[in-house]
Amino acid sequence: MTDAALYAEADRLFARKKLLAFGLPAVVLIYLAYIFFAFDIPGLAERARLDNARTLLSDIWSYKTRVAQDNRTGTVEVAIEGERKGEYAPGTEPDWVRIAGTGTRIDLGDGHIVSFAPTGGFTYAMPGRDPIVARLDGRSVVSNVTDAPDWISASRTRFQVETSHGRVSLTRNRTELFRYFPGWELFFFTLDSPYHGASVSQLFGDRIDPARANLSGAWHDFWNNAMWRHSDVAWALFETVLMAFLGTFGAAFIALPLAFLAAKNFTPLGALRFGARRCFDFLRGIDGLIWTIVLSRAFGPGPMTGALAILLTDTGSFGKLFSEALENVDGKQIEGLTSTGARPVQRYRFGVIPQIIPVLVSQVLYYLESNTRSATIIGAITGGGIGLLLTQAMITQKDWEEVSYYIILIVLMVMAMDSLSGWLRRKLIRGV
Amino acid sequence: MTDTSADTAAIRDGYMQQARRKRLYGGIILLVFVALMASGFRLADDRNAGGFWSGLPNVFDFPADVIADTWPKLNQLPGHMAYFFPALMETINIAAVSTLIGAGFAMVLSMLSTRGLARWPRLIPVFRRAMDIMRAVPEIVIALVLIFVLGGGPMPAMIAIAFHTAGALGKLFSEVNENADLKPVEGLQSVGATWLQRMWLGVVPQVSPNYLSYALLRFEINIRASAILGFVGAGGIGYELRNAMSWGKGRFDEAAAIFLLLFITIVIFDQLSSHVRNLMIAKRERGRA
Numbered sequence: 001m002t003d004a005a006l007y008a009e010a011d012r013l014f015a016r017k018k019l020l021a022f023g024l025p026a027v028v029l030i031y032l033a034y035i036f037f038a039f040d041i042p043g044l045a046e047r048a049r050l051d052n053a054r055t056l057l058s059d060i061w062s063y064k065t066r067v068a069q070d071n072r073t074g075t076v077e078v079a080i081e082g083e084r085k086g087e088y089a090p091g092t093e094p095d096w097v098r099i100a101g102t103g104t105r106i107d108l109g110d111g112h113i114v115s116f117a118p119t120g121g122f123t124y125a126m127p128g129r130d131p132i133v134a135r136l137d138g139r140s141v142v143s144n145v146t147d148a149p150d151w152i153s154a155s156r157t158r159f160q161v162e163t164s165h166g167r168v169s170l171t172r173n174r175t176e177l178f179r180y181f182p183g184w185e186l187f188f189f190t191l192d193s194p195y196h197g198a199s200v201s202q203l204f205g206d207r208i209d210p211a212r213a214n215l216s217g218a219w220h221d222f223w224n225n226a227m228w229r230h231s232d233v234a235w236a237l238f239e240t241v242l243m244a245f246l247g248t249f250g251a252a253f254i255a256l257p258l259a260f261l262a263a264k265n266f267t268p269l270g271a272l273r274f275g276a277r278r279c280f281d282f283l284r285g286i287d288g289l290i291w292t293i294v295l296s297r298a299f300g301p302g303p304m305t306g307a308l309a310i311l312l313t314d315t316g317s318f319g320k321l322f323s324e325a326l327e328n329v330d331g332k333q334i335e336g337l338t339s340t341g342a343r344p345v346q347r348y349r350f351g352v353i354p355q356i357i358p359v360l361v362s363q364v365l366y367y368l369e370s371n372t373r374s375a376t377i378i379g380a381i382t383g384g385g386i387g388l389l390l391t392q393a394m395i396t397q398k399d400w401e402e403v404s405y406y407i408i409l410i411v412l413m414v415m416a417m418d419s420l421s422g423w424l425r426r427k428l429i430r431g432v
Numbered sequence: 433m434t435d436t437s438a439d440t441a442a443i444r445d446g447y448m449q450q451a452r453r454k455r456l457y458g459g460i461i462l463l464v465f466v467a468l469m470a471s472g473f474r475l476a477d478d479r480n481a482g483g484f485w486s487g488l489p490n491v492f493d494f495p496a497d498v499i500a501d502t503w504p505k506l507n508q509l510p511g512h513m514a515y516f517f518p519a520l521m522e523t524i525n526i527a528a529v530s531t532l533i534g535a536g537f538a539m540v541l542s543m544l545s546t547r548g549l550a551r552w553p554r555l556i557p558v559f560r561r562a563m564d565i566m567r568a569v570p571e572i573v574i575a576l577v578l579i580f581v582l583g584g585g586p587m588p589a590m591i592a593i594a595f596h597t598a599g600a601l602g603k604l605f606s607e608v609n610e611n612a613d614l615k616p617v618e619g620l621q622s623v624g625a626t627w628l629q630r631m632w633l634g635v636v637p638q639v640s641p642n643y644l645s646y647a648l649l650r651f652e653i654n655i656r657a658s659a660i661l662g663f664v665g666a667g668g669i670g671y672e673l674r675n676a677m678s679w680g681k682g683r684f685d686e687a688a689a690i691f692l693l694l695f696i697t698i699v700i701f702d703q704l705s706s707h708v709r710n711l712m713i714a715k716r717e718r719g720r721a
Contacts (some may be wrong), residue, residue, distance in 0.1 A: 305480060390573065
């Protein structure tokens, strides 16, 4: 080649590199710009519900106690999260709530004091400001606030004051107060358990409940906690892992013999090979979502449906992976065995299986980890395992502390499966 | 002479004993495993709403319904498919953008967590842990929370998938980085290149084919994920599928069109990504030879 030709060649190469170096980012940028408008990102600010985000965030790290007065009967209930399961029995209310026939007095701290009138209405006294008084006048709600700041919302039917110390509202039927505290108050014991509020040293001390030993009683009350349902959650986690386990290993068992049919060096018959491969493609192509829908129609929601959906999708994936591994086996070992007069079964057992086991085991274990995640997702769609609990908690749109608890558990579960599969992989493959 | 034959006999006996014991252990492990699987299936069956054996005859009921609803209106099927095509595009776009963005973050994270390349070597465990957590969060979790805050639409799905992708690809990328040759990096450092320049000019050219192949695989996985997220309310073909399913029996023809679209898309991208990866492997081997 002459020098000129070499130069031309080099120039051409440079030009191509230059085009690639600038063209590729440009294409990506243009695509992102298209997405920016196709996904209506400018309109996101309008659609976003920042108040939702705020309730979500505050709910995650805090709990609220609700004091509610029925304005017709004058009865007052105090309950954590406003739920029946978290209700304080009469006479056991926290000391910042003082219930009396003449009116309930609630001390929110720092001089913020709210008094409920027995027939409806409240007075909110706070430092550095005249008390806010709201009362019922016939069918409408009236107050002494004329020029409402933005933390007070007033209408004819509802009056609400929201400060950093709590939220008080008055409607015709109800006078209601929410006070926020950090933490998850009922996480260990609900209020009806004698162990609620007991310290760890008390648990190891004298019997709190004379009928039961402390540790077993505490465990029983914790495990059957009606608010956080620890036993149900543990079952749900187990179900999710079970789905992943059954789906992954079931798929491996089914895919292994089929993979021989799809491998070029074991099935010389082209039609059979083609059939097996298209079968794998079909199983893989019908996504887990569609399998889940089809199967849940036949079997109903539950772990079996999830396990089968994973099994069917992964039979396709494993079939492809295993048959590729089989096509890469070294023929020499098989030849050697043949020369000693081994029968076909023995040739497979001692010539092929030992070669593909490491590939097989590592793939299956990789899938076990990723299927734990899939099982959560499938559970959320069809209803089973921790995915179901998560969607249930989300639908209420107020149990965000439970949602965050489940998310933490899911993350821990997947990470545990990840380390387990990594550990097994190292252990088994070194051993083989 | 007799001595040696006795020795060989002893050795052979020892070997046979060992082999028998190994076979026994293998058999026991296999047996335990099979028992575990069987009891697991029994347990799963018990906790399922409908039993396996009672449901088995009904497996084909739903596909049969779908086909029965579609067959008389077969001429409408192409129309339905054309109608749902924009939704399919949205699903694919979600997958593509989240793969792009996720891969971008994964690149940075992987370099920050590879020994020899990291900007702050002390923080390597922190970035690794962060990637583990990102990888462990299922997309649906983030998507559902974001749907609550941002409303329905493609954004929650995109963010959720990108988050997960960054963690998943980050781990794979950092495995690739570990095999990268450090000489170009050292050379760049000796002429005073910044960390960003060292990575971009010294590492990326070496590892980009492997990055691309992993990203393609991820893209295919993300298409499936974005279809699923649509089903829980995040736009795209999954959302349309949910609506079509809710029409109920007798009107499954739209659902059939969506099933078909989804199936074709997944098969196309599955074949495409494996084809491209095979091409790249072949190219690499040619380069090596």
